[in-house]
């Protein structure tokens with residue numbers, strides 16, 4: 001049972017969807033229908049999740065009713081099935097405020113001439129654009145027909161069907177609802193490898209193709225470690241800057257923030273991460289949002305193994321140390337019960353569980369098991385795990401049962417998974433490069449990576465802001481990660497020369513990871529609060545509903 005879904009798949013389970021949608025930019029809605037193909041076990045009621053949907057009618061059903069909306073879960077749509085019926089079709093429209101959709105006006109795009117739409121379904125936002133069983137425990141195949149205005153292109157995390165109009169999609173591998181994804185805008189495409197390409201707005205395409213040139217090497221690296229890539233193609237879509245995440249692992253089509261386009265491929269661990277989800281997450285999926293660490297912890301572990309294979313251990317070590325330190329920093333502000341891998345989300349939005357705990361504590365657990373059993377045995381274990389549970393949704397209990405059988409007596413798993421904080425005996429990451437940085441003011445930074453810069457800046461205590469800026473011109477950095485770190489420090493230190501950069505930064509980027517710390521820091525002083533409120537009044541309409549929710553909570 002998934003507490004974040006009204007559905008009862010144990011009684012009637014949806015197996016396949018047929019979507020037919022019009023993308024209506026002028027009204028900021030999707031309108032059309034979805035046919036749901038069913039497996040019936042018991043009863044004659046199909047319960048679907050919805051949020052802010054208008055239900056026009058339900059075909060092939062005796063009757064239907066929309067229940068009261070819960071603030072976290074939305075409203076259940078209960079459909080009374082005809083005896084023996086194995087499908088229904090719901091005709092519906094979305095709301096302009098749908099939590100899983102962002103409608104961008106032309107000024108918010110790179111090209112400035114056409115509108116843009118994209119979906120973000122994880123964790124429980126698919127229900128705001130499709131009435132369905134919105135739980136990762138239910139997997140569906142689907143087909144979709146999406147109509148967009150002339151001159152725009154629709155893309156989905158799915159295969160392009162054989163019809164020539166480019167608007168029919170199919171997904172023949174069963175996927176959980178949170179991985180159903182659609183985008184539409186002025187998009188061009190360029191091949192970057194034998195099974196990969198990039199979609200982006202025309203002004204961004206060259207930079208994107210250059211940044212992601214290592215994609216095929218990354219796919220080959222994961223395949224060598226953990227078995228074949230099961231999704232045929234791996235493409236990337238670069239979204240406009242308001243995308244609230246770094247990346248989203250939609251199957252066959254990773255959605256990515258343009259803030260990774262640093263020009264020097266220094267931030268492509270994001271691609272390694274989203275690609276790794278093609279095994280951990282998309283193939284083997286958390287059955288509920290309390291099991292989210294199975295997705296993200298495994299993915300961060302795999303991501304670093306890919307980085308190590310492609311760019312060497314020094315690079316992977318730096319990422320691991322950065323992750324470990326950020327984990328400690330974030331955990332210090334979390335309640336005890338949120339420092340647990342298998343998190344209790346009763347009465348909460350599953351997005352609340354998205355801290356670094358599932359990511360970094362999860363990866364640290366796998367590192368620690370790897371160290372206990374040896375890399376060869378752990379690699380064999382993971383390869384078998386992905387094959388054994390492929391295309392299934394599993395709980396933490398399923399994982400525990402499997403690992404206790406395959407790798408008995410490794411580490412205290414119950415303590416790692418159900419207790420708060422980091423157990424004694426954790427494998428502590430270490431970076432020689434970082435140790436050198438800690439030894440004093442650097443003599444030569446010309447060969448520094450983004451990671452070295454981040455570590456250097458984060459370990460200045462207290463930072464000599466004028467000296468740092470004079471010598472390294474940080475206020476003028478064009479690397480989004482470094483600039484973000486620098487601006488955060490500037491707010492903390494009230495370093496005046498950098499403060500005018502805060503508004504353009506917060507108004508041009510919608511990535512929640514960048515927004516949240518800066519707004520939080522601004523709110524700590526009266527001048528900062530005034531600045532935060534003034535900036536947010538301008539920036540809010542450009543943010544995604546998810547980011548708006550987060551920043552509303554900070555600024556109000």
Ligand code: BES
Pocket residue numbers: 122123244245246247248249269270273274277296351354513
């Ligand atoms: N699946 C996540 C993004 C996500 C998590 C969206 C929970 C909604 C709810 C994605 O794989 C991810 O972890 N993205 C990270 C980047 C990554 C390099 C750590 C992000 O967006 O910051």
Ligand code: ZN
Pocket residue numbers: 273277295296299
């Ligand atoms: Zn992830």
